[in-house]
Amino acid sequence: MGTDGNNKSFTLVEVIDGGPLKITGHLILKDPKKDITASPAEVYLCRCGHSCNKPYCDKSHNC
Template structure:
């Protein structure tokens, strides 16, 4: 991604090799399962299916 296209008002979703989807930037997280709503600035979502804390990555993909 070109650096000049990054905008702090946007969320950026990165697909990491053999790992999670990393989301950074300005976004609202609504986790209805945990009754949580905030703007964390960065989260990693599990796409490997091994996380014990789905939908969040807990680094189990490295095992």
């Protein structure tokens, strides 16, 4: 039994300069083409188009 009910459902979407999109918190990720449905607490998504593991970042933007 909770004592104060402070269930956090706070989600932060952060554009990292020169890098991926970082999303943390309460989320549901869907990628129909890759058949992904997931609720990770933290995810880094490719923004440069070069990742070999789309939709996730694989740090190809550094190349």
